[in-house]
Amino acid sequence: xxxxxxxxKSKEEKKKEKAEKKALKKEAKLAKKKARLDAKKKNTKESVxxxxxxxxxxxxxxxxxxxxxxxxxxxxxxxxxxxFFIYKTYFKAPEEPIVYKSVVLKNxxxxxxxxxxxxxxxxxxxxxxxxxxxxxxxxTNEIDRITKIGNKYPEQAKIAEKExxxxxxxxxxxxxxxxxxEKQIRELYVLYNVNKEQGKKKIKEKTKxxxxxxxxxxxxxxxxxxxxxxxxxxxxxxFINNTIFKIKNIFQ
Numbered sequence: 001x002x003x004x005x006x007x008x009k010s011k012e013e014k015k016k017e018k019a020e021k022k023a024l025k026k027e028a029k030l031a032k033k034k035a036r037l038d039a040k041k042k043n044t045k046e047s048v049x050x051x052x053x054x055x056x057x058x059x060x061x062x063x064x065x066x067x068x069x070x071x072x073x074x075x076x077x078x079x080x081x082x083x084f085f086i087y088k089t090y091f092k093a094p095e096e097p098i099v100y101k102s103v104v105l106k107n108x109x110x111x112x113x114x115x116x117x118x119x120x121x122x123x124x125x126x127x128x129x130x131x132x133x134x135x136x137x138x139x140t141n142e143i144d145r146i147t148k149i150g151n152k153y154p155e156q157a158k159i160a161e162k163e164x165x166x167x168x169x170x171x172x173x174x175x176x177x178x179x180x181x182e183k184q185i186r187e188l189y190v191l192y193n194v195n196k197e198q199g200k201k202k203i204k205e206k207t208k209x210x211x212x213x214x215x216x217x218x219x220x221x222x223x224x225x226x227x228x229x230x231x232x233x234x235x236x237x238x239f240i241n242n243t244i245f246k247i248k249n250i251f252q
Contacts, residue, residue, distance in 0.1 A: 105129060107136035107175075110182050117189045121203050125185070128214035132178050135221050139171045142228050170224055177217040181210060 100119045102112050108129050110118075119126040143164055150160030188206060192199025 103130070105133040107133040108182065109179070110185060114185055114189045117192070118185055121188075121192070122207050122210060124211050125181075125207075125214055128211065128218060129178075129181075131218055132174070132214070135218065135225060136171065136175070138225060138228055139167060139221075142231065143167045143171070145231070167224070170221070174217050174221055177213065181213055181217075184210060 100116045103115075105115065108115070110129075115126065115129070118129065146160050146164045146167065150157045150164070153160075184206065188199065188203055191202055
């Protein structure tokens with residue numbers, strides 16, 4: 001009986017030992033797992049802290065900051081302004097005042113001194129006279145062109161003659177209008193030279209009226225000048241012939 005009880009005890013002790021060993025193994029495994037997890041956590045914390053430290057490090061300032069850009073742009077503007085001032089002051093030729101230059105206006109019946117007078121005292125009227133002179137020249141050329149066609153084809157001369165009469169009438173009407181304007185310029189010129197004070201006063205009174213008369217007469221010619229452009233012969237082909245044609249028609 002004593003031996004049997006001893007055997008039972010030894011078996012139970014063996015079971016306990018096995019159970020203890022299993023428990024120790026489990027604890028060891030758990031401890032290893034825990035150690036691994038702790039190590040991982042530590043590594044992640046260290047990497048995060050390194051990144052944050054890197055972020056905290058002051059980044060190198062870019063070479064072109066906004067302040068530098070503003071400074072450079074202002075500096076360039078100052079340089080440009082200074083250069084323009086130096087050029088205008090020391091190098092650029094001074095602007096010459098507009099001075100009257102004698103020009104022959106064949107279709108204007110005023111002597112040169114009266115043309116100069118209108119240039120100096122009623123400038124717009126002078127340039128209206130220049131335009132009038134050119135337009136009469138163009139109309140005269142158109143009448144000559146029509147006459148040549150009539151002479152070339154005598155059987156159809158009536159067509160050319162009718163058109164020629166229309167153009168002649170237009171020319172005569174505008175000449176009458178400018179004859180009246182020229183008469184007033186003569187009166188102003190003489191009055192100005194006799195009595196400058198009264199002459200200046202009269203010029204001031206008549207300036208707008210004379211310019212309006214001249215512009216009105218020129219505007220009435222606009223549709224006829226357009227017709228002349230349409231009726232123009234096309235320029236010939238070839239560089240030399242085309243150049244000669246342009247020289248011949250330089251005023252048209």
